[in-house]
Amino acid sequence: MLGNFSYHNPTKLYFGEDSLNYLKDELKKYGENVLLVYGGGSIKKNGLYDEITAILKECGKNVAEVPGVMPNPTSDKLNEGVEIARKNKSDFILAVGGGSVCDYSKAVSVSVHCNDDPWEKYFIRFEEPDCKILPVGCVLTMAGTGSEMNGGSVITNHKCKLKIGHVFGEEVMPRFSILNPRYTMTLPKYQMCAGIFDIMSHICEQYFSGEDDNTSDYISEGLMRGLIHSSRIAVKDPKNYEARSNIMWTATWALNTLVSKGKTEDWMVHMLGQAVGAYTDATHGMTLAAVSLPYYRHIMQYGLKKFARFAVEVWGVSPTGKTDEQIANEGLAAMESWMKEIELVMTISELGASDDMIEGIADATTILKGGYKVLSRDEVIKILKESM
């Protein structure tokens, strides 16, 4: 049931090969001190850095840079960015990169004018911002996280071995995001596939929860079917622009709150995956892939009707003459087949997890209550062992 909720997603999206043309129109709306945030060297290799710095210069902006935002951005890096923003009196943050860079920029945006330690305030105490928030804009170079149109920010603290996400409100959502599928096409295939699974997982985290009947589930099924279709094309032909553009657009809509309306939401695959990530620093989407099937096979019986529906509506499993359990199992088998087809990592050992890490990963796994079964610590251990 949809129940009571609000929906507000003020981010303006520019999509397509011409989308960067709109950056200057957007930049005009903000002050002259821009904090340019990016990751490793890829945007310097593919020319995007030069294009963007030229546009910033043309707009008369004073640019301070925060390069080197790593794939799982850390609290130390966050503090570094906050200091640079303060020193340069940044008016606006331009994030150029994937979900990590966008997430990171949102964390900086709520921390610059905040007196408390941001890791403690936002990622341990989960407080909301009570200070001035800097506006953020994104030029997205990788499809998957949905960070370009949501209030989410995930930060890793290596000392505590924690990787924590905070979903901020609409005032922290990017003011605009530029989505050019061509930018996603320079990334390695490994990242493309990890991003594809992140998208699927986002949808599943919302879909496999709560009580049906709900429009959100029908939209989710549509998104998943489109994603499976486009991913099959993309894994064979990563340069297929149509497939990559559909994947990019699906990523945005998978996690901008739309398909969560009326859902209690699960998020345990992400809790497990993030905990694995805190220990191994592995690629986010791959950590999710490695834990998903053991998790879903474990909880399937508690949400049997939904897993049977998933099998029929998303994977085309024929229900005729079968029990719900048979149908549901076939659905997960079809998903497993697809996951291998798109070359995902299927075990956490392959990502660097070792047996002696399991207890620690279990400790780092937050237990959430929105899914079909609230896990005990023993169940977490069992699932992690099955994920090895």
Place this chain on the structure above:
Amino acid sequence: MLGNFSYHNPTKLYFGEDSLNYLKDELKKYGENVLLVYGGGSIKKNGLYDEITAILKECGKNVAEVPGVMPNPTSDKLNEGVEIARKNKSDFILAVGGGSVCDYSKAVSVSVHCNDDPWEKYFIRFEEPDCKILPVGCVLTMAGTGSEMNGGSVITNHKCKLKIGHVFGEEVMPRFSILNPRYTMTLPKYQMCAGIFDIMSHICEQYFSGEDDNTSDYISEGLMRGLIHSSRIAVKDPKNYEARSNIMWTATWALNTLVSKGKTEDWMVHMLGQAVGAYTDATHGMTLAAVSLPYYRHIMQYGLKKFARFAVEVWGVSPTGKTDEQIANEGLAAMESWMKEIELVMTISELGASDDMIEGIADATTILKGGYKVLSRDEVIKILKESM
């Protein structure tokens, strides 16, 4: 293909039985002179008028009223509302009603500070507003048009026998809309079913166009499947809150630009239906129902693959051993069956159209170019005759 586009939908939506509680928070953001716009007497009978006027009073607003906005709002009525807004120096327009009231309020919002004749400027010349635009908020009492989250406004000019829609930009979209499914449950079943078909038609107008492959189509298929499911419950049990809430939410997403991305869009069913409406003043959704099958059967051959996909994905038609034409025909037959199940009017004669009107209705039908076949006037006549 998705191609190049922008997406910006800043309307804040409050959904559910508690949604009216947020009206006062929103009203605080606007000036003290409020133009309260509504339709016939229904909101006075069901208590909503009293609730809203109490809230407006509590917020210290000066209220000027524009009652009596008819189901197909006219240009004369538009001029009347503009005068009242000017006289009362309205700061904000609160629309309480269905799509007609919301559409109408948007037309007023772009006309109050405009020197030209609004019908000529916006609905004949299709110019964009170059004047101050009054902010609009909606409290929706009928699900169907999507007006609560888009820039559309449809006005009828009886003298010219024209019913014309203008899709304005994001600055004309309502600032907020309050969507309480309970409000939709006091309307007669006829209106409920007409609204349901309006939603289906909106999705079809976008879906049956352009070149596949496109995420928008997958989302559309999800929305259509959910709508068919909920409508079957609602027609038997209009008081089923879950079904009515899913229908209301689907209506919003069917026409807020999301599922039009990458589509050329058809809109001929609406052009034909609006022309019928200009002559008969019939309920919008019923005019669409009466012309849809003759139109789709006529253009089916020009978009055969899509009509076959529609049959399989939306209506569950089995494709095994059949030609595309057979599959497509079965899909339209399934849709016809459903239309009768939800008690739609299936002929324009039942809506008051007579043979001698056909030429005039054809004259009033704008020919658009986004569908699978650009119609000649002869084809329009043929379709209208088949709709009798």
